[in-house]
Amino acid sequence: MTRLLNSLDEAELLSRHVTGDNDAFLELFTRLNYRIFMYARKFVGTNELAEDVTQETWERIIALRGHAVEIDNAVGYIFKTVRNLCLNCLKARRRTDYFSQLEESHHPNESVPSPSDVEEIVNEAFERLAFKEKEVLILQYYSGYTPTEIAGILGTTPEVVWKRASRARKKLREMVISHPAFHLFRSGKQKESERKANGKKTKQRENVSI
Amino acid sequence: MKRSHIHRSIERYLDGKMSAGERQAFEEAAVRDPELAEMLRAEEMIRSAVTRERASMRMDESRLRTHLSAVLEGLPVHSPLPSALVGKGAALGTSLVKTIGTVIGVLGVVGVSFFLFTAEPDEHNIRSGSAVGGNASPSDTREMVNPAEAQEERGIDAVMNRGGSPQDAVGTSPRETGGRLGNAAELSTTGDREGRVGNARDVGSEGSAVLSSDTVRVKVKVNMRDLGKDGNR
Structure with missing residues (x-):
């Protein structure tokens, strides 16, 4: 059964889930959950909100069960759902976040970020x-x-x-x-070459002192 | 190096898709060209930031899995839908269901209408009357209210059970009944077993007369055996 489900694409899994196949739903969940979470996490900004969005997405997929639905692009449909939920989440946050209610750490500041x-x-x-x-x-x-x-x-x-x-x-x-702040940083290669250059200079000094 | 090629070259370099010769040439170009070096550094920063951020993105997947499993178990057991209702046949299935629903709905309305317009009112529960016979028009209707209604019902009962005066069956006088049932009384008093009075629809051979107009039918059962030719017992 598992091997059979592995061979199915997401559209077929979703179709099976709609007709009452729990295994198909779990296979879909296994394939997409992490990707959905990462997508939501990057949009909404916190793990907690992203988990909420992810859960809501799956609950909406579950709610499709028993309904006559025709979805050819299952992954596209699911990500569209996630996107809408993320946008709702952002809108809600924009409505409710007032500057006076923000923690001081979230206040904008002019200081240059540390390296x-x-x-x-x-x-x-x-x-x-x-x-x-x-x-x-x-x-x-x-x-x-x-x-x-x-x-x-x-x-x-x-x-x-x-x-x-x-x-x-x-x-x-x-x-x-x-x-x-960009110029405060050095790329990995630059750091490496600088370290090498510094190492060579130190050795030279040591040789000179000896 | 052309500016349009810089971005592509940076990605190929960092993705490890360059040959050894290309790599060396790219590194030498980066040393000579500060703009290319900046771009390379920016891309490195972006990639390392993404890698670190991805590592910090964690979710409790087992908790969500447990929750969703519980939701799935809590769902009512659906019998699999007919294939016509799922997938590519969904549109066909939906229209089929709609058609069947419409037909059932129409049949239901027709059935209820037929019942309402053809059912005869209970003879003991007459709530409205209309002109029966004479020259009364269909619009000549009025609510039969107590006590005249009650008296009329009592009169009908009296005729049916005890063979009371036909006058009792329809009220004390034609005036009291608005001249509507007076004709029925005349029918009964004359004992005309087959006569039709006004637009009385039917007078049964056994003395059951159904009087009707466009708006109401009053069924008066008279046991003709209890009536003489002159309408008396």
């Missing part, structure tokens, strides 16, 4: 991307889909996805470079 805040710089740049560009990168970087799979999910061609992702990465790089 350990690489993630913060990248995240800031990420947030400034257009939604479609961000979505493509999230599906690729966080959910682990290939451009072809993303094209299937979004209902477009792999070429469009590839172009969109390239454009998004390019923008992201440019935004990261234009960040005030």
